[in-house]
Amino acid sequence: MNVQFKKGVLDLCVLALTAWEDRYGYELAVAISSKFEMAVGSVYPLLNRLTVEGYFSTYLRESPEGPPRKYYKLTPLGHSHLMELVSEWNTFTRAVNELIKDGVEQ
Amino acid sequence: MIKEQYLQQLWGQLSKVPEPQRRELMFDYEDHFRIAAEHGRSEEEAARELGDPQVIARELMLSYRVVEAENGGGVVRVSKAVLATVGLGFFNLIFVLGPYIALLGVLLAFWAVSVALGILAAGVMYEGIFGQGIPLLQASFMAMTALGIGMLAGVGTHKLTRSVFKITLKYLRFNSRVMGGRDK
Structure with missing residues (x-):
């Protein structure tokens, strides 16, 4: 996939995954890397940055399989940031789709 | 073995970060190896999908430095x-x-x-x-x-x-x- 495309929307995708439920790092890393052909290891610095910026808070929760896992939870700030990004994304893709329709599929 | 090496290398690369914060950063990677093992993946696989620890350390250092300068x-x-x-x-x-x-x-x-x-x-x-x-x-x-x-x-x-x-x-x-x- 085009590198420039995916870099712009990674934040949006990570935040979107946590919109309804808290997730642990591994889960997010695997989900993102399988969709975007990106090294799993790069997702963690991204999660860290979003946490530092106040969009995520983290906590430890017991897991049935073993020791506790670190969960990422969307903060109110993160939630409003996500909503902003989603509406920007929608405006953007609508415009692009219209142009594609006019230009390519006439 | 590979896990230990990987984590040790990452830990060393992050030596400029104060210890409590460094532990916090490392947690994700320790978790990664552990949960990958729970999913039945080998340490080699887990390390490979994580990618080069040096690159990860650089990415982490950058955001650490930026936040530090902003404060x-x-x-x-x-x-x-x-x-x-x-x-x-x-x-x-x-x-x-x-x-x-x-x-x-x-x-x-x-x-x-x-x-x-x-x-x-x-x-x-x-x-x-x-x-x-x-x-x-x-x-x-x-x-x-x-x-x-x-x-x-x-x-x-x-x-x-x-x-x-x-x-x-x-x-x-x-x-x-x-x-x-x-x-x-």
């Missing part, structure tokens, strides 16, 4: 943050470090002008009081003018310096967002 500017911290981007690629060497050094040069020149005006004022006063060249009254007016302009220049440069640092950090953030993440 209390200063030319040293901002410069460290700028230098942290250089490790992430050749692009940054030219398009981040280059312009940053140029800007620092311009700021330094402005600071030099402000200080020079101050020194000029002192020199003129000295000449007015102890020397023969300029009468005292004239010297005080000249000194006051030079000092006034010097102080204005100083205040202006101070503000300019602050905003240059602020914009630099903003750019680094934007940059790391755009550049962050790499291919498999």
